[in-house]
Amino acid sequence: MNVLKFGGTSVGSAKNINKVISILDNYSQNNRVICVVSAIGGITDKLLKAADMAQRKNRDYILEYEAIAEKHHSILLELIPSGNETISTHLSNKLQDLRSLLDGIFLINELSPKTSDKLVSFGELLSAFIIAETMKNRGLDCIRKNSQELMVTNSNFTKAEVQYQQTNTNIKSYFSEAKEQITILPGFISKSTNGELTTLGRGGSDFTAAIVAAALKVNSLEIWTDVSGMYTTNPKLVKQAFPIENLSYQEAMELSHFGAKVLYPPTVQPVLNLNIPIHIKNTLKPNAIGTKISNDFIDNSATPVKGISNIDNIALLTLQGNGMVGIPGFSKRLFESLAQEMINIIFITQASSEHSICFGIDTKDSQLAKSAIDCVFENEISLHKIDPILIETGLSIIALVGDKMKSHQGISGKMFRTLGKNNINIRAIAQGASERNISTVIVEKDVKKALNALHERFFEDKNKQLNVFITGVGNVGERLVEQIKQQRKYLKEQLKINLKVVGLSNSRTMIFNDDGLSLKDWKTELQTGEKATLNGFLERAKDFNLRNSIFVDVTANEDISKLYGAYLKHSIAVVACNKIACSSSFEKYRELKELSLKYNAPFLFETNVGAGLPVIDTLNNLIASGDTITSIQAVLSGSLNFVFNNFDDTTKFHDVVKQAQKEGYTEPDPRIDLSGVDVARKILILARESGTEMNLEDMENDSFLTPANLESNSVDDFYKTLIDDEAHFQKLYASAKANDCQLKYVAAFNDGKAKVGLKEIPQGHPFFNLEGKDNIVMFYTQRYPEQPMIIKGAGAGADVTASGLFADIIRTGNK
CATH class of the missing domain: 3.30.2130.10 (VC0802-like)
Structure with missing residues (x-):
């Protein structure tokens, strides 16, 4: 004999009830079946809502009643389209009894626990009636038995306590004589020793099934619901959650008590001492393995957490x-x-x-x-x-x-x-x-962040999910998104990192998906996104509250840099190629560093200096290992290096700068690069990372531009001044050529002081043959006093800058 219980969602529609009937028919081919059913999904809540309305003299209880009646009649009509007049009449009579009870509550303005039990019992009685009559109509050997004639309790209404001796006697007596292959029992409902209608409390249908299973000492109890067993955690909050194949009774009771809604804890008790296994099965996927609850299994799972x-x-x-x-x-x-x-x-x-x-x-x-x-x-x-x-x-x-x-x-x-x-x-x-x-x-x-983080830690084969919010998807940002799209499979397979872009923004629009944007057609999707605001992007990242969140700033926007602290305070890591924050006041720089430590949120800005070159990372490693920086000599502007490597007496300075901007080596406003401010910010950041307290105004900037260049009011005006002052730039080139030197814009940090300016570099110097857009940094330290540690390579360009940002994102995942 098999005992199966079907919950409210399993019998919540004609479609699902047909699945239930198919399962019962299949089981009854080989054995007798006892089926305990809950009320149709949502009906118990509607009954209580109607009763509450009636008690408060709100005549809308009639509308709620009519919705209940319509739900049952429509399901019956769908299950038995024709020849159901007698069944429909009986259903109408039962529903009329319900209407009379609600009218009575309305008239006396009272809803006692006793009346409440009588009211909610209609849910299970009606669903059991519809299912049993449908099965009989289809020629199945089926009978409906009212559980109130079997389950005996005390008079503790709404949560009655079972009188097991009498209840077990009733169950054994009835089923010893019953001959039908399938018996339908309404769950949850019972009667007191005084003959008053009672209910077994929350999860009472599970309880009914367990009591019957224990009384008859069946081989197993099956609880059929809308999920394939008990999951490692809530699958609605954690997408990676999966069914647990085996659980002990004690584990199941603990999980049920703490929110796993597929099983009500007292259900376990009647079958626990008899060691009757409980199977949690999915009505919608009857072939799924589900979860088996028993003490008769060997737990070979890798993690002790179930x-x-x-x-x-x-x-x-x-x-x-x-x-x-x-x-x-x-x-x-x-x-x-x-x-x-x-x-x-x-x-x-x-x-x-x-x-x-x-x-x-x-x-x-x-x-x-x-x-x-x-x-x-x-x-x-x-x-x-x-x-x-x-x-x-x-x-x-x-x-x-x-x-x-x-x-x-x-x-x-x-x-x-x-x-x-x-x-x-x-x-x-x-x-x-x-x-x-x-x-x-x-x-x-x-809660969502905690469940996901803990599930990742204990169940996901050491995979770590990174949730990335990117603002600024221009030249560099676009390359970053494409690199992420290209490398996601590699990251997951080789580095055990599941990288998801959950937010994208440009200056006009922004898009989000907490499950991760597909990135297949992100440009088109972004065009139709919601209006972008800096605070709106921040608030969405905070509201998502995802574990391992990373904000990536791919702009040169000062207002965005002012929000870094707000991100860090919410444990959202910050990765930035924007140099403004780290080159602003020393107090602001130090505050961001302290917030990063306090809230365990990495603040990484490798691309501030040298684009994709590991300059800051190398510097930090030197200091962390106990070394001391004594001097830094560097060419830190890929754009300026490109300009002076391509400028000579056969070209015009204006044209070379235009070319550098067109190829993406300069900022949109090339004055930032050519004024030396950008290089000054970079050497300032290196000085600070070396342990020196310094501000931008403390540095010496020996500009090679003319006063007219520096005082220009716009980019167009700046380019006009470059044409007007061509002779000045040719004079600089001529001097370097006469001295057999190369022009390089050099940054230097010595004895706690920093300086930037254009220099004539002689042959034999490490800077002399620096080509194209390359950068070079030389660290002189206590360990490298004469022969410096040199880092050299492309220091500008969208692809290498994007790769530097990508490396910082991965680095946050390893922290």
């Missing part, structure tokens, strides 16, 4: 005061006051100092709990021995569950380290001596 679950809408209450220390009875009085108000305690923790007791309850009960506790401890509060109860709301509980956790060291450490790295604050911690469950209280808005 699942991660959560409970939302938690209020954390704290009773504290010096008057509690060493005084017995406080806990007894506290918990008795809650028990008298029928308030369930979900979470408890107490420090060994005995100065405080902290516990979690459902938020809806928090004010009632506070009133009860403050009343019980009124005397102690008035004497200032203890404080009035403190309440924190907007919280959730996250729990790691697994039988094998007790034999593995460091599980809690990994859990708290993972949460800490994602800046998720832990409000309270509880762990039983069995070590089967480690629970933490966190802010509810961090």
